[in-house]
Amino acid sequence: MSGRPSLSAEGRVWLITGPDGKLMDDIDTDMIYHNAHLAVTEVSEMGRYAFGNLEGWRDFPEKVRPGDIVIAGANFGCGSSRQHAVDCFRALGVGALVVESAGAIYFRNAVNSAFPLVIAPGIGESGIKQGDSVSIDFETGLIKDLDRPVVFRARPFSAVQREIYLAGSLFAVRPS
Amino acid sequence: MAGMTFAQKALAAAAGRERVEVGEILFVEPDVCLSHDNSAAIIKTFGSMGAERVRYPERTAIFLDHCVPAADERYAANHKRIREFVAEQGIVHFHDVNRGVCHQVLAEQGLARPGGIVAGSDSHTTTAGAFGAFAAGIGRTEAASIWATGRLWFRVPEALSIELAGEFPPGVGAKDLALKIIGDIGADGALYMSVEFSGPAAAGLSVSERMLLANMGAEMGAKNAYLPPDEKVERFLEGRPEPYESRPLFPDEDAEYARRLRYDLSEIEPGLACPHTVANYAPVREKAGTRIHQALIGTCTNGRIEDLRAAAEVLRGRKVARGVRLLVFPASSEVYMQALKEGLMEVFLAAGAVVMNPGCGPCLGAHEGVLAPGEVCISTANRNFKGRMGCKEAEIYLASPETVAASAVAGEIALPPAYGKEASREG
Numbered sequence: 263m264s265g266r267p268s269l270s271a272e273g274r275v276w277l278i279t280g281p282d283g284k285l286m287d288d289i290d291t292d293m294i295y296h297n298a299h300l301a302v303t304e305v306s307e308m309g310r311y312a313f314g315n316l317e318g319w320r321d322f323p324e325k326v327r328p329g330d331i332v333i334a335g336a337n338f339g340c341g342s343s344r345q346h347a348v349d350c351f352r353a354l355g356v357g358a359l360v361v362e363s364a365g366a367i368y369f370r371n372a373v374n375s376a377f378p379l380v381i382a383p384g385i386g387e388s389g390i391k392q393g394d395s396v397s398i399d400f401e402t403g404l405i406k407d408l409d410r411p412v413v414f415r416a417r418p419f420s421a422v423q424r425e426i427y428l429a430g431s432l433f434a435v436r437p438s
Numbered sequence: 439m440a441g442m443t444f445a446q447k448a449l450a451a452a453a454g455r456e457r458v459e460v461g462e463i464l465f466v467e468p469d470v471c472l473s474h475d476n477s478a479a480i481i482k483t484f485g486s487m488g489a490e491r492v493r494y495p496e497r498t499a500i501f502l503d504h505c506v507p508a509a510d511e512r513y514a515a516n517h518k519r520i521r522e523f524v525a526e527q528g529i530v531h532f533h534d535v536n537r538g539v540c541h542q543v544l545a546e547q548g549l550a551r552p553g554g555i556v557a558g559s560d561s562h563t564t565t566a567g568a569f570g571a572f573a574a575g576i577g578r579t580e581a582a583s584i585w586a587t588g589r590l591w592f593r594v595p596e597a598l599s600i601e602l603a604g605e606f607p608p609g610v611g612a613k614d615l616a617l618k619i620i621g622d623i624g625a626d627g628a629l630y631m632s633v634e635f636s637g638p639a640a641a642g643l644s645v646s647e648r649m650l651l652a653n654m655g656a657e658m659g660a661k662n663a664y665l666p667p668d669e670k671v672e673r674f675l676e677g678r679p680e681p682y683e684s685r686p687l688f689p690d691e692d693a694e695y696a697r698r699l700r701y702d703l704s705e706i707e708p709g710l711a712c713p714h715t716v717a718n719y720a721p722v723r724e725k726a727g728t729r730i731h732q733a734l735i736g737t738c739t740n741g742r743i744e745d746l747r748a749a750a751e752v753l754r755g756r757k758v759a760r761g762v763r764l765l766v767f768p769a770s771s772e773v774y775m776q777a778l779k780e781g782l783m784e785v786f787l788a789a790g791a792v793v794m795n796p797g798c799g800p801c802l803g804a805h806e807g808v809l810a811p812g813e814v815c816i817s818t819a820n821r822n823f824k825g826r827m828g829c830k831e832a833e834i835y836l837a838s839p840e841t842v843a844a845s846a847v848a849g850e851i852a853l854p855p856a857y858g859k860e861a862s863r864e865g
Contacts, residue, residue: 288625288715292823296830297803300504301512303479315825337626340659341823342802343561344476345578366630366661367561371577422463422591432583433487435591 266428269419271331271357271378272397272408275390278319278334285335285362285386289316294339294347308346309353328355331396333385335361339368348372348379358398360385360405360416373423374432380405382416390414400427441690443597444664445632448572448687452555460694462594469682470497470531470549471584472558474540475504478516480559480581481523489586492527496681498585499531500524501543506535506797509805531681538770538796541565541653541738546772548678552667553685557581557590562738562820564655568648569675570667570686572632575656595661596696597632597689602639604704609857611748612647613740613818613838615701616654617709621719623699629659631696634689639703640665645674646744653739654820657716664689708857711836714824722841725851732815733758733846735839736767736794737801740818743776745839750785752843752855758790759849765807766791767799789847803828816845 280286295308296315302308312326313319326332332351338361339347348371351359358378362385372379378400382388388405390396395408403418419427422435429435442450442457450458452466473480477500492498500520508514517535524532537543541562544550550566556573557563559581566573576590584590600619620627633655635648643651648665655663667686675684708722735741735749746768758764766786768774774796777783786793792807800807801819808828809815815827815834822834837845840854 290823292825296825301516303482315830340625341561343559343575343577363629366659367575367577370580375579432579433586
């Protein structure tokens with residue numbers, strides 16, 4: 263851990279799309295991190311299983327590079343409470359996760375473990391293309407496509423999300 | 439000013455406030471923090487936070503249920519670490535591999551109580567809402583943080599009201615209703631919301647049926663689910679441990695709900711969730727005749743004594759079809775014991791079922807009946823995600839215990855025999 267985390271990210275985009283080319287909705291925790299690997303307790307071991315049960319994306323851990331940004335559809339991470347489904351992206355060095363909406367527990371898992379998750383309803387229609395580079399400002403929610411003239415406004419971090427993110431973990435945050 | 443929903447009242451009470459508004463962030467101290475085999479990972483996070491002592495060992499409940507007894511060395515090592523931690527920290531509520539599924543045992547140990555705040559590192563923690571508790575699923579970091587500090591933040595959720603009227607037709611029950619609701623509103627139909635059931639028919643439901651509805655709330659995306667506590671809940675809790683005081687709470691008449699739904703139970707029919715999502719609803723009659731290879735009765739959804747009785751009723755004097763494996767998992771040792779006393783296990787064994795030990799079984803694909811490629815399973819569980827029961831090329835249908843038992847006998851998806859039999863309910 264070196265210094266305060268930055269409230270922004272910049273990186274190459276992975277649009278998690280289905281056969282129809284659209285962002286997939288309802289990607290559940292078994293697709294993100296299959297139950298066969300639940301006994302794993304070391305975060306660094308979890309990356310290799312990311313999207314291991316998601317049709318068309320099983321080779322994601324080999325393709326993704328640290329700093330890349332993952333964009334997915336609605337109700338991302340619905341299902342189980344397993345935090346492996348957040349930590350597998352942390353282990354791969356993913357810079358931020360941007361989704362139309364997230365499962366209730368998934369959202370809290372990301373927020374409370376200080377992983378940058380941005381809620382962006384409508385991002386699927388934004389015009390951002392596979393492989394583009396984007397910048398994201400977590401404080402304003404502004405997402406800029408660096409390869410074409412597309413600017414998208416996602417939801418900014420909430421006060422509690424910002425506080426936990428900057429503190430680096432839920433544990434460091436005290437009630438006011 | 440509008441009244442408050444149950445969720446507002448429960449969180450206000452826990453935060454020591456008169457009133458709270460939707461969207462507010464509150465720090466509260468849960469009455470119970472639940473976790474299971476994943477406690478091994480929580481222990482690691484707890485340690486990496488620099489925490490040394492569990493703040494409230496008497497509010498910490500750990501159940502071994504997901505892979506019991508351990509199927510491999512990795513699970514065995516996790517269980518061992520958990521037992522050591524329980525001893526080191528003096529964790530008060532620990533239940534080892536013999537006891538059953540966490541949500542069932544939580545209730546049997548009196549840890550799910552009216553007005554209680556239950557935070558559980560399992561998505562189906564919503565089950566405790568059947569007792570009028572505010573019960574929500576959390577993750578590993580959150581559980582570790584509660585262990586360390588005794589508290590956690592919550593955002594006061596919006597609420598969805600579901601009013602129930604009428605009576606179920608014969609052969610139809612709470613599972614059929616839950617599958618219908620999820621089919622109607624979708625897997626995110628109640629995302630982040632407090633799902634609050636009400637109406638005369640809700641009061642008519644047994645504690646077991648209420649647990650089912652609250653359990654399946656998780657599959658609508660709910661933060662928590664709630665059924666109004668009454669004398670049925672009191673009776674269930676009678677004679678059980680009382681780790682904290684009950685504080686029954688009820689939503690105000692004029693509470694503000696983000697959405698209101700109403701269901702007439704007399705219009706519900708035997709239903710299914712078809713592969714590979716819980717929201718993929720179909721009436722059983724539309725899929726009748728679909729060949730199956732395995733049938734599963736049990737889990738935190740439908741492994742209670744009422745479920746075993748309903749299944750045994752269908753199986754009595756009948757045989758499981760050739761080529762079908764029927765697996766029966768009582769939800770807890772208490773349920774198992776009761777089923778033995780009532781002679782239900784004899785019915786299952788005589789029918790050709792495999793009676794298993796209390797626990798989650800193959801529901802999450804760890805062991806004890808995983809599927810092979812191309813196989814079809816009909817199960818009373820709550821999830822049919824692709825690969826859920828261990829195999830990515832298998833199909834899972836979800837249904838009631840009656841439908842699963844009838845299907846096991848037929849060798850194909852079939853309607854419960856009681857359905858459509860005595861439609862006459864005059865007078």
